[in-house]
Amino acid sequence: MPNLADYILPLAVLGILGLGALKKVPVFDAFVTGATKALKLIASIFPYLAGIFICIVLLNQSPLGDGLDSMLSPVLTALGVPSPLTRLFVIRPLSGAGSLAVLEDIYARYGVDSYVGRCASVLVGGSETVFYVLAVYFAGAKGKKLRYALPVALAVTFFSSVLACWVCRVM
Amino acid sequence: MNLVFVILFGLGVLSLTLSDPQAVLPTLLSGTKQGVDTSLKLTSVYALWVGLMEVLEQSGVQDKLSKLFGKVFGRLFKGESPRTHALIGLNLAANFLGLGGAATPVGIDAMASMTGEKNAVSDNMILFFVLNITAVQLVPTTVVSMRAAEGSMSAGDVILPTLVCSVASALFGVGLCLACRAVSRKLRARRA
Numbered sequence: 364m365p366n367l368a369d370y371i372l373p374l375a376v377l378g379i380l381g382l383g384a385l386k387k388v389p390v391f392d393a394f395v396t397g398a399t400k401a402l403k404l405i406a407s408i409f410p411y412l413a414g415i416f417i418c419i420v421l422l423n424q425s426p427l428g429d430g431l432d433s434m435l436s437p438v439l440t441a442l443g444v445p446s447p448l449t450r451l452f453v454i455r456p457l458s459g460a461g462s463l464a465v466l467e468d469i470y471a472r473y474g475v476d477s478y479v480g481r482c483a484s485v486l487v488g489g490s491e492t493v494f495y496v497l498a499v500y501f502a503g504a505k506g507k508k509l510r511y512a513l514p515v516a517l518a519v520t521f522f523s524s525v526l527a528c529w530v531c532r533v534m
Numbered sequence: 535m536n537l538v539f540v541i542l543f544g545l546g547v548l549s550l551t552l553s554d555p556q557a558v559l560p561t562l563l564s565g566t567k568q569g570v571d572t573s574l575k576l577t578s579v580y581a582l583w584v585g586l587m588e589v590l591e592q593s594g595v596q597d598k599l600s601k602l603f604g605k606v607f608g609r610l611f612k613g614e615s616p617r618t619h620a621l622i623g624l625n626l627a628a629n630f631l632g633l634g635g636a637a638t639p640v641g642i643d644a645m646a647s648m649t650g651e652k653n654a655v656s657d658n659m660i661l662f663f664v665l666n667i668t669a670v671q672l673v674p675t676t677v678v679s680m681r682a683a684e685g686s687m688s689a690g691d692v693i694l695p696t697l698v699c700s701v702a703s704a705l706f707g708v709g710l711c712l713a714c715r716a717v718s719r720k721l722r723a724r725r726a
Contacts, residue, residue: 371631379586386593397588401580404639409573414539416572417565421546424561426553466680475686484681484692488674489699491667497535500663503642505650509535511714512660516667518710523668523703530695 404503411498419457419494428453444528445479447472451486456493456520463487478531485527490520579635587624587640596620610708611648611658618647622662629666632675641666657715664711668704672697 383390422428436449444452447469454461466487473479493516501509550558590596600616603623611622621644628637641662648659674696682689 372633375631375633375636376586379590382593382595383589388589388592390589393589393592394585397585398581400588401577401584401639404580404584404642405573405577408576408642409569412572413566413569416568417562418539418542418546420561420565420568421550422542424557425546425550427542427546427549430549463676463680466677467684470680470684475681475684476688476691481692481695484674484677485695485699488671488677488692488696489669489703491669493667496663496667499638500641500645500666501655501659503646504648504655504659505646506652506654506656506659508654510654510660510718512655512663513535513538515660515664515707515710515714519664519668519703519707522706523699526702527695527699530699534695534698 408499408502411502412495415494415498419461422457423454423461439525442525443532444525445482447479448483448486448528451483452524455486455490455524456517459492459495462492482528482531485531486524489527490523493517493520576638580639583636584639587636596624599623611661614648614658618644621647626665626670630670630672632671632673657711657718660714661708661711664707665704668700668707670697670700670704 380390383393422431431453432449435453436446439449439452440446451462451465451469454465466483469483470480475484493513497509497513497516501512547558547562550561596617597620600620604616604619607619607622611619614622621640625637625641625644628634628640645659645662648656648662650656650659673690673693677692677696678689681692
């Protein structure tokens with residue numbers, strides 16, 4: 364059974380095509396121009412992704428990740444975040460695929476509809492893969508120095524992750 | 535970011551060398567491999583969406599969107615062009631509807647069109663970036679479908695809490711950005 368939300372994407376595509384035809388845009392030519400731009404876009408993003416992914420894989424594979432976990436765990440517990448969520452907390456800003464894998468594991472271990480399972484859902488849904496967005500969005504920006512971008516982004520993610528556990532208690 | 539990179543990279547390699555030196559090179563290469571895989575995946579997504587966005591742009595919709603979004607974002611993103619306001623609006627709207635593939639190229643376009651500072655990104659760019667990482671979204675589709683697949687009794691149960699959480703963190707983020715902007719302006723004024 365398709366949901367109402369499932370129609371958003373097809374309708375958006377149809378709308379764009381219809382509008383282009385209505386305004387007598389050479390639709391195919393425009394599409395090809397755009398797709399060419401996409402290729403240039405990827406070329407500018409790729410080096411940043413390569414660098415970021417090295418760090419993410421290292422954090423996952425080396426004992427560094429576990430060290431970070433055990434350091435953060437007491438702080439998070441004090442803030443009301445259940446301790447099974449620590450790993451998710453650490454990996455959420457780093458890796459999208461990684462956090463989905465951890466989420467899956469939490470569902471399997473604690474149950475989807477348990478408090479921990481719901482917290483984990485809201486935590487993943489309500490935040491983004493900060494380092495990835497950072498690499499992709501700032502790759503084409505003028506100026507290289509990021510100033511306060513990363514600290515603020517991490518603070519916001521921290522806030523949102525702690526809030527996820529609080530909100531799940533009352534809602 | 536340079537500092538973060540050196541620390542993560544350095545400590546990661548160091549701790550891995552101490553526990554398993556043979557794993558270092560394969561691990562590093564699997565990192566760059568993931569970069570390649572992700573880029574290839576993104577190439578197909580972006581070819582579709584940047585192509586469609588070009589059609590949209592050539593049909594002249596952006597002029598109308600600029601007027602609409604200019605009113606909304608003109609005050610928050612002061613000093614940017616009407617085209618930038620339109621792109622910001624499109625990006626946030628696409629994100630809200632869960633069209634991530636469409637949102638990202640438009641967002642990158644918006645970012646590239648913003649007025650920069652000497653060697654450094656501007657306050658507006660950071661604000662835009664922070665809005666993007668708060669993931670304000672009508673329906674967190676990935677999580678909801680994962681919950682359904684795991685046999686949840688109420689997969690959609692988390693939609694409202696997620697929205698509350700992301701809107702609250704967006705407000706928090708905007709506040710934090712404005713505070714940082716004020717502080718950095720004050721520091722600059724003192725230095726000048």
